[in-house]
Amino acid sequence: MFTVVRTAVFSPQCGQVRHSSGKLKELGLRLKSIKNIQKITKTMKMISAAKYAQAEKALRPARVYGTGALAIFNKTEVPVEETAPKQLFVVCTSDRGLCGPLHANIVRAMRAEIDTLAESVETKIVSIGDKAKLILQSTNPKNMLMECKELGRIAPNFTDATAVAEGILQSGFTFDHGKVYYNWFKSAMSQEITSQPFYSAEGLASAPTMAVFDSVDQDVMQSYQEFQLVNTIYYTLKENYASEQGARMVCMDGATKNAGEIIDKMTLLYNRSRQAVITTELIEIISGMTAL
DSSP: OOOOOOOOOOOOOOHHHHHHHHHHHHHHHHHHHHHHHHHHHHHHHHHHHHHHHHHHHHHHHHHHHHHHHHHHHHHHTOOOOTTOSEEEEEEEOOSOOOBTBHHHHHHHHHHHHHHHSOTTSEEEEEEESHHHHHHHHHHOGGGEEEEEOSOSSSOOOHHHHHHHHHHHHTSSOOOSEEEEEEEEEEETTEEEEEEEEEEOHHHHHTOTTGGGSSSOOHHHHHHHHHHHHHHHHHHHHHHHHHHHHHHHHHHHHHHHHHHHHHHHHHHHHHHHHHHHHHHHHHHHHHHHHHHO
């Protein structure tokens, strides 16, 4: 009585096209994000280049403070007590990153020297910058004496060094011998991890040739020791700041070039995928019209 009529209706296979279109959209978003990253790295490179030029220019007069701080040590032959019972280590980093392994290498070198000391030697660490603090909080939490933040965002000055030295002297830790670890600036692409010593007033007074200086009493020795500590910290901050800006400029330049290479490859892939999607859609439209 009833007759079932079956009609063949053409149904284009659009699943592959939709899938390809989704991948094309995702590829376009990735390409756009990498282009934005390239703009950021290029801008940071330009900023670091400007700061690097200023830091390199200001480093030359600052090195006078570093050589002057070591002058009396060389003339009076202050004994280097590597086995002093109380030693203080100051590590110079900053709060900012994106400069390669610059900060991590300083902390690694300082920790390597601490590991070589005897167990009877009491060591304390002063970290300048968040980058050193983040590493030392997990590796040497018991040795932490003081941490200094908000240094390195702008060019360090003598006031910053005075604040750090004042914090060390008022911390209550009476050290016998100390070292400041920093990156000595050689060029924008080369920095050398260096340490510069500093001593307590008692260590300076124990120098064998200190008696040749006239009118050197305890107050004069204490004042000179404090001034020498500020000079050392100021000089090392300047050296490390110039090294940081040079390393960041080189790193951002490399990141910009790498982003450009990725953009070229992804642009080629995006164009090929887009052409494949268009070709597939044309084939399906033509096939559908032919079937009808």
